[in-house]
Structures are given as C-alpha cells and as structure tokens.
Amino acid sequence: HALRNTDFDLGIDIKKIREPEAVLQDCMKDYIIPPEAMTVTPEIVFSPLPGGALTANTQMLRDNNLMDKYPAIVEAMAETVAKGGYGTSVTPVSQFYFQQAFNNVMFGPWKKIAEGYGKMVLGYFGKTPVAPDPQVVKACSEAMGLKPTTEKVVDINEKDPKKGVAAAKAMLEKEGLPITDENIFIAASCKEKGILFLTGKSQVNGMYKINREEEAAKKKGEYTVTVNGKAYGVKLGKDNATVNGVSYPLNVGFGIDEKAIEASKAVASDAPAAAAAPSHEAVTVKAPMPGLILRIEVKEGQKVSKNQVVMIMEAMKMENEIFAPCDGVVTKISVSQGQQMQSDDELLVIA
Incomplete structure (x- = not known):
C-alpha cells in the first residue's frame, strides 16, 4: 500500500491474491483451523515456532490428548533454543527444539534427549551459530553415547x-x-x-468440523465395540442388534433400570458354572504414552528376553523403544503397525 501512486511498480497484480485465497477457503471449508494458528503472540520472539511446525506439533498434541501441556512446552522451548546454539528455527530444527521442550516438560529437564536435538548439539548436523551450553552437550553425549564431532555432515551420511x-x-x-x-x-x-x-497404512491428519466416521456409523448404525479386549461388530436396528452376524432382540430404555439388572444377575447366577480356565502367569505390556505403532519387532509365539526391544512407538515424531519386562513367549500381539495408541493401551502379552 505504501507504493501506491508512486513511481515504483512491483510488477505483480496484487488483486490476484484473492483468487488463491478463495481456493484455500474452499479447500478448508470442512476443516477446523486451530486457534493457535491465527494467534499473534509475543512468545514467538523467545520460542520461535514457525507456522508449519506450530500446527504440526499442536495437531500431534491433540492426537495424543496432550494439548494441555502446550503452554508449558512453549515456555520450555525458549531454553532449548538458547542452550542448543540458536540454530535457525526452520524445519527440521524447529521440530528439534519443540521435541526437546516436550521431553523436558514430560520427563524432567534434560532427563530424556530427543535424537535430532542431541545430534544437532553434538555437531552431527554441522556447527550451530552459537556454541551450545556445555552442560547440555554433556547431557546429550551421555544419553546418546555419542561424542561431539566436527566431521562434515556429508561424510557422516555416506558412512550410514x-x-x-x-x-x-x-x-x-x-x-x-x-x-x-x-x-x-x-x-x-x-x-x-x-x-x-x-502401503496405505498411514493415518490422515487434520481436524474435521464433523467426525466423518462417526456420522457414517450413525447413518448405518454400525459400530465396532471392544469389550475386555475382544472386538465385536455391532449393527443396531430399530428393534434388534446384530452382533458378529447374529441377530438379537433389542429394547433400549432411558436411564438405568436397577430392578431389571438385578433380575438378570439372578438368572445368570443360576446357570451352571463354566469350567475355570487353566491359570498361568501372563504379563501385559502397555503403552507408556500416547503414540503411533511404528514397528513391531516380534511375532506371536516368539521367545523374548527381558529388556529386549519388542516394539517401536512414535510420539511427537520421536521413536520410543518398548522393552520386554520379563523373559517368556509372546502369546498375543494386540496392535498393528500404524495404529494410534493411548497411554495404558494393551500392546502385547508375554507368558
């Protein structure tokens, strides 16, 4: 606007900006735009989180039910930038800063080192503009088992x-x-x-204004119901429910009818008791945090040793190894590659 009615010409038709903007608005009509993506904040001076990295990270926080940690992570990011050598905060360095800030908030300051951040501090991606904090360099070196280096990045990559x-x-x-x-x-x-x-196993990101799967399920009346770890295909009709292909009469009432429930319990208690299953010790390995199943390193029936890596989970673009808590045989794998998990979800069983 400052150049209007002057001798300067930018050589572009500024009004054409409206055309791609209209296309963008049309493409985004089904999606929720996160509020932080449209917010101006002075924190950007201290915690330089560019737009792409901002929404990518907050989306991952939402996917893992950790969005409540976002303010603390942004605050902690200022320290990871200052002590990490002030590398330019663009992809992938902005991710390194956010990942380390995430770890500092979730696990305690410098208790867990993000791989990318640690390698950057140790010189494996080149020299940072400012020398990193010596104590952080020491923490990264000890956690990763790597020594600081000045070797050229291209030479390091050639040997990998x-x-x-x-x-x-x-x-x-x-x-x-x-x-x-x-x-x-x-x-x-x-x-x-x-x-x-x-392979078609990746999950689509983005927040829709409506839950498409939920809306489709409501229209068809089709659901997958998991009870005690076992999945059932349920289709609800007007007066019946079909469970795994078998139809049952159905009546849904409002509220909880305690008398009807007690009567059902009495009938069930009169039925012959089923033979008890043979007891055996089994250890369930659960997800320590929300994340994506990136790799499954074992198979059902395979013998494993204590502290052996059985799975790799990805959380906030960081790989986390899942270890066997004991010796034994994998009797059940409860997940598949690409599956999104929540904390304490069952991963596998060792007996």
Whole structure:
C-alpha cells in the first residue's frame, strides 16, 4: 500500500491474491483451523515456532490428548533454543527444539534427549551459530553415547548404511512395493512413515468440523465395540442388534433400570458354572504414552528376553523403544503397525 501512486511498480497484480485465497477457503471449508494458528503472540520472539511446525506439533498434541501441556512446552522451548546454539528455527530444527521442550516438560529437564536435538548439539548436523551450553552437550553425549564431532555432515551420511538408495530399495523390496524413483525418494526421506504411506497404512491428519466416521456409523448404525479386549461388530436396528452376524432382540430404555439388572444377575447366577480356565502367569505390556505403532519387532509365539526391544512407538515424531519386562513367549500381539495408541493401551502379552 505504501507504493501506491508512486513511481515504483512491483510488477505483480496484487488483486490476484484473492483468487488463491478463495481456493484455500474452499479447500478448508470442512476443516477446523486451530486457534493457535491465527494467534499473534509475543512468545514467538523467545520460542520461535514457525507456522508449519506450530500446527504440526499442536495437531500431534491433540492426537495424543496432550494439548494441555502446550503452554508449558512453549515456555520450555525458549531454553532449548538458547542452550542448543540458536540454530535457525526452520524445519527440521524447529521440530528439534519443540521435541526437546516436550521431553523436558514430560520427563524432567534434560532427563530424556530427543535424537535430532542431541545430534544437532553434538555437531552431527554441522556447527550451530552459537556454541551450545556445555552442560547440555554433556547431557546429550551421555544419553546418546555419542561424542561431539566436527566431521562434515556429508561424510557422516555416506558412512550410514541406513541411508541412501540401497537402504531405500531394501525397504521397498521387503514390503513388495514397486522400485520406482518416486518410491525410492519416499522411502529414503520418510523411512518407516514413508512405507506406511505407500502401503496405505498411514493415518490422515487434520481436524474435521464433523467426525466423518462417526456420522457414517450413525447413518448405518454400525459400530465396532471392544469389550475386555475382544472386538465385536455391532449393527443396531430399530428393534434388534446384530452382533458378529447374529441377530438379537433389542429394547433400549432411558436411564438405568436397577430392578431389571438385578433380575438378570439372578438368572445368570443360576446357570451352571463354566469350567475355570487353566491359570498361568501372563504379563501385559502397555503403552507408556500416547503414540503411533511404528514397528513391531516380534511375532506371536516368539521367545523374548527381558529388556529386549519388542516394539517401536512414535510420539511427537520421536521413536520410543518398548522393552520386554520379563523373559517368556509372546502369546498375543494386540496392535498393528500404524495404529494410534493411548497411554495404558494393551500392546502385547508375554507368558
């Protein structure tokens, strides 16, 4: 606006901005725009969280029911930036800062080091603009078992067998996926998340104004009901319910009819008792935190040892190893790759 009616010309038609804006509004009509994405805050000076990283991280917090931790994480981020060497806060460094701030809030200051943040502080991504805090360097080195380095990043990457075209091709071949330039790029850049995408197991992000699955289920009356770890396919009709293909008469009343419930209990108690199942010790491994099942490292029937890695969960774009709490045999795997879990959800059983 300051250049209007002057001799300066930007060489663009400023009014054309309205056209892509209209397209954007149309594309976003079914989605909720997070309030923090439209907020101006002075905290950005101390905790530089760019727009893309902001909404990506808050979406992950919402997915994992941790959005209440967001103010504390933003506050803690200022320290991770200052003590991490003031690297430019754009992808992926902005993620490093947020991940470490997340860890500092959830597990205590510098008790758990995010891999990307730790490697950045130790010099594995090059030299930071300012020298990182010596105590943070020490904490990262001890936690990761790595020494600080000044070696060139390209030389470090060349020696990593998990990177490059050969490693990407091996991942594709293992899943029976076509070896194309596009697939190689996706596998090399996104690793397991790329494979989940290519195999159709990745989860769609974004917050819809309405829950599409819920609305579709309501129209069809179809639900998956899990009771005591066992799933049932339930279809509700006007006067019946079909459970796993078997129809039962159904009557739904408002409130809880205590007399009817007690009468049902009395009938059930008169029935012959079922033979008791043989007792055996079994240990259930539960999710220590909300997150995505990234890799399952064992199979049902496989023997495992105490402290053996049985699964890899991803939370806030960080990989977390799940260890076997005891020796034994995996008798049940309760999850699948790509599944989103909540804290204390059952992962597997060892007996």
